[in-house]
Amino acid sequence: MLIDYHTHHVRCGHASGELEEYVKKGIELGLVQLGLSDHMPLLHVDPATYLPGMAMPMEELPNYVQEAFRLQQQYKGQIDIxxxxxxxxxxxxxxxIESIIRAYPWDYVIGSVHFLGEWDISDYRQLDGWNGRDPYDVYVKYYEAVGKAVRTGLYDYIGHIDVIKRFGYKPEQSVVHLENEALDAVHSAGMAIELNASGLRMPVGEMFPSRRMLEYCCELGIPLTIGSDAHQPERLTQYLDQAVVLLKQVGFTELATFKQRQRTMVRF
Structure with a gap:
């Protein structure tokens, strides 16, 4: 059961490739299901004065949705979009956020924390945001935000739940309790998370989440899906073979899939 639920395309401003290029690449790779999941437009910063290429413009959102559902029908029978x-x-x-989510008939919505205030902790151009900050305090604020995202009830699963480690900034103190509290919140809400393989190409050199967190997920029974977080068509499914191996080693036998906001577990 080859799936990839986390992809981005040219509309978001920091990726390349049209949606149809991802669809054709998915067919070539033998994907059973392909998730199109581009970034929500910016809400809390002015795109005109913020750093360029952060997310699709608000006026492009309906065009993205229309094209995605058109491709879903056009390629029906070849790939399940x-x-x-x-x-x-x-x-x-x-x-x-709720207004945007309720406005369209999504199959799924990923809840991701990129911003702490106006600081995008996932943007390599904003690494100076760490200057003068205690990494532990940043981790506390990040995982508090993850917990708040979970409790909104707006999302189907949490994306790259420990992405705060992306650039290798880590506190000297243990953050296991912060990670576990976030996962406990996910479990209490009956949500899923993703195993996002893109961390293997980041400075941290580790998937999101870590193996330790995956083991805790398995212990709690938290469902997982997988995604490459591809920002170029050629990176579709990148490292997902390693992701599947890791999940099997940890003890997972099923993956979460989503359609019309309903979760279905499939064996892999």
Missing amino acids: RVGLEGDYIEGYERE
Whole structure:
């Protein structure tokens, strides 16, 4: 059961490739299901004055949705396309986020934390945001935001749940309790998370989440899906073979899939 639920395309401003290129690449790779999941438009910063290429412009959102569902029908029988959104969680903007989510018939919505205030902790151009900050305090704020995202009830699963480690900034203190509290919240909410393989090409050199967190997920019974977080068509399914091996080693036998906001588990 080869699936990839986390992809981005040219509309988001920091990826390349049209949606149809991803679809054709998915067919070539033998994907059974392909999730299209581009970034929600920015809500809390002015795109005109912020760093360029952070997310698709708001006026492009309906075009993205229309094209994605058109491709879903056009390639029906060749590949099962699921239409999704990576919906940033921004504290204080829950109502605006909900409005976007409720406006379209998504198959799934990924809840991801990229921003702490106006600082995008996942952007390599903003590494100076770590300057003068205690890494442990940053981790605390990050995982608090993850917990708040979970409790909104707006999302189907949490994306790259420990992406805060992306650039290798880690506190000297243990953060196991912060990670476990976030996963406990996911479990209490009946949600899933993803195993995002893109961390293998990042400075941290490790998938999101870590093996330790995956083992805790398995212990709790938290469902998982997988995604490459591809930003170029040629990176579709990148490292997912390693992701599947890791999941099997940890003890997972099923993957979460989503259609019309309903989760179905499939064996792999």
